[in-house]
Amino acid sequence: MNTPDDVKYTKNHEWVRKHDDGTATVGITDFAQNELGDIVYVEVESEGESFELDAVFGSIEAVKTVSDLYCPMSGEVLEVNGELDGNPELVNEDPYGEGWIIKLKLSAPEEWDELLTAEGYQAIIS
Amino acid sequence: MPTFGAMKKTPLYNQHIEQGARCIEFGGYVMPVSYEGIKQEHQAVRTGAGIFDVSHMGEFFVTGKDASSFLQMLLINDVTACPPGKAQYTAMCQEDGGVIDDCLIYCRSEDEWLMVVNAANIDKDWEWVSHVKETHFSEADVTLENHSHRMGLLALQGPASFDLLQPLTDVEVASLPFYGFSMGTVCGVSDVWVATTGYTGEKGVELYIPTDDPGNIQAIWATLLEAGAVPCGLGARDTLRLEKGFNLYGQDMDETVSPLEARMGWVTKLEAGPFMGHQAIAAQKESGHYRRLVGFVMDEQRAIPRSGYDVVSNGETIGVVTSGTQSITLGQGIGMARLESPYGTSIKEGAKIGIVIRGESKPATVTNPPFVK
Numbered sequence: 001m002n003t004p005d006d007v008k009y010t011k012n013h014e015w016v017r018k019h020d021d022g023t024a025t026v027g028i029t030d031f032a033q034n035e036l037g038d039i040v041y042v043e044v045e046s047e048g049e050s051f052e053l054d055a056v057f058g059s060i061e062a063v064k065t066v067s068d069l070y071c072p073m074s075g076e077v078l079e080v081n082g083e084l085d086g087n088p089e090l091v092n093e094d095p096y097g098e099g100w101i102i103k104l105k106l107s108a109p110e111e112w113d114e115l116l117t118a119e120g121y122q123a124i125i126s
Numbered sequence: 127m128p129t130f131g132a133m134k135k136t137p138l139y140n141q142h143i144e145q146g147a148r149c150i151e152f153g154g155y156v157m158p159v160s161y162e163g164i165k166q167e168h169q170a171v172r173t174g175a176g177i178f179d180v181s182h183m184g185e186f187f188v189t190g191k192d193a194s195s196f197l198q199m200l201l202i203n204d205v206t207a208c209p210p211g212k213a214q215y216t217a218m219c220q221e222d223g224g225v226i227d228d229c230l231i232y233c234r235s236e237d238e239w240l241m242v243v244n245a246a247n248i249d250k251d252w253e254w255v256s257h258v259k260e261t262h263f264s265e266a267d268v269t270l271e272n273h274s275h276r277m278g279l280l281a282l283q284g285p286a287s288f289d290l291l292q293p294l295t296d297v298e299v300a301s302l303p304f305y306g307f308s309m310g311t312v313c314g315v316s317d318v319w320v321a322t323t324g325y326t327g328e329k330g331v332e333l334y335i336p337t338d339d340p341g342n343i344q345a346i347w348a349t350l351l352e353a354g355a356v357p358c359g360l361g362a363r364d365t366l367r368l369e370k371g372f373n374l375y376g377q378d379m380d381e382t383v384s385p386l387e388a389r390m391g392w393v394t395k396l397e398a399g400p401f402m403g404h405q406a407i408a409a410q411k412e413s414g415h416y417r418r419l420v421g422f423v424m425d426e427q428r429a430i431p432r433s434g435y436d437v438v439s440n441g442e443t444i445g446v447v448t449s450g451t452q453s454i455t456l457g458q459g460i461g462m463a464r465l466e467s468p469y470g471t472s473i474k475e476g477a478k479i480g481i482v483i484r485g486e487s488k489p490a491t492v493t494n495p496p497f498v499k
Binding site: 034037041061063066 | 452
């Protein structure tokens with residue numbers, strides 16, 4: 001499974017890419033998309049909503065099953081990946097790139113330190 | 127990652143792993159759920175040819191002069207309607223009418239039958255058939271043999287499946303009737319049961335292959351893949367069967383459900399009985415008071431029903447979803463639901479019901495399967 005070093009991870013199989021301007025991009029991991037299989041749609045709360053750490057901010061429906069999405073860091077949803085509306089399979093094809101799910105304005109950037117490194121996440125999934 | 131240490135494996139396990147299959151536990155076996163993806167595998171079966179390793183299924187041989195009468199005591203369908211060379215869909219029930227398992231029987235001759243059961247039920251079914259023999263046929267000429275661990279099963283399904291298989295076998299596939307079979311050689315392996323049965327609703331064959339030498343089924347699998355069959359897993363098997371409205375044991379029926387409550391009235395031949403469960407099922411039929419299994423299609427996009435979701439009508443909970451998925455062919459949510467007794471008789475095709483998806487009732491229309499013609 002692909003676990004790039006430029007993002008951090010949660011035990012709920014989300015990844016976070018933190019940017020210098022206090023925002024972060026969030027998606028699900030390669031492991032998660034592989035476990036879910038063919039993704040049919042991604043449903044997330046709208047832009048402007050705020051979420052605490054670990055709160056459910058949406059769900060992913062795959063052919064086989066449905067899975068909740070848990071907010072990996074507290075913050076406000078700045079942007080939802082609109083491309084996923086017509087092309088949910090982007091999450092399967094490019095989970096760390098074009099398959100990103102939301103962008104957050106972080107309200108507690110220090111939570112970053114608690115997230116798993118690629119190595120720590122690999123230990124969970126292997 | 128899940129660990130499959132104690133799980134049973136089919137003779138093709140290593141091939142599945144090499145092909146990059148994602149595996150899950152199913153019925154005590156490690157089975158591929160998908161290779162490249164459920165959608166692609168599903169479409170391969172609807173438009174070309176897909177191949178499934180379903181060797182986890184159980185096989186019992188029932189032989190002897192009294193084999194037919196024994197099977198009639200055991201099963202709810204009319205065994206006499208299954209002549210030599212034909213297969214039949216049927217089920218075994220408890221005395222109270224609860225479904226122990228659904229199964230296929232294949233008649234080789236009046237005194238030689240193959241019975242195919244669900245993997246998760248092999249032990250339970252074997253106990254039951256042995257019990258029925260001891261209690262009702264102890265003096266009779268019936269021999270039961272459990273060949274589940276000695277027989278593999280490959281399902282080659284899809285419109286292109288006959289053409290793909292024909293150059294590789296001496297059985298004239300196209301001349302077999304629907305739900306027929308013949309013994310023959312496939313890819314150089316002899317004594318293979320070539321049957322025009324399946325669980326996808328497409329033209330196709332199922333190949334029962336002796337696995338005392340596991341190399342046989344491995345060779346057939348490899349040859350069929352080379353010939354262009356797309357490897358398919360249990361994920362596609364589930365979406366394919368649900369589009370056609372075929373039941374899945376453990377979801378759409380179990381021991382707490384009678385065949386009448388599982389849309390299996392068409393295989394319940396009371397006049398062919400008595401059989402185990404006959405009295406209870408006959409009484410239920412006469413009373414009319416029983417739950418009904420209905421099909422439904424979601425009215426809106428982005429609403430996928432799942433097993434266990436509540437069904438509501440006029441603010442009341444009237445039943446539960448037994449199977450649900452996103453239909454890959456229709457691009458819409460489809461499912462089956464069991465409605466409680468008073469509702470099942472009044473809610474017919476075309477009726478509107480609600481499916482409670484994460485706390486929200488989403489509209490659906492009762493639709494008789496198959497959902498995909």
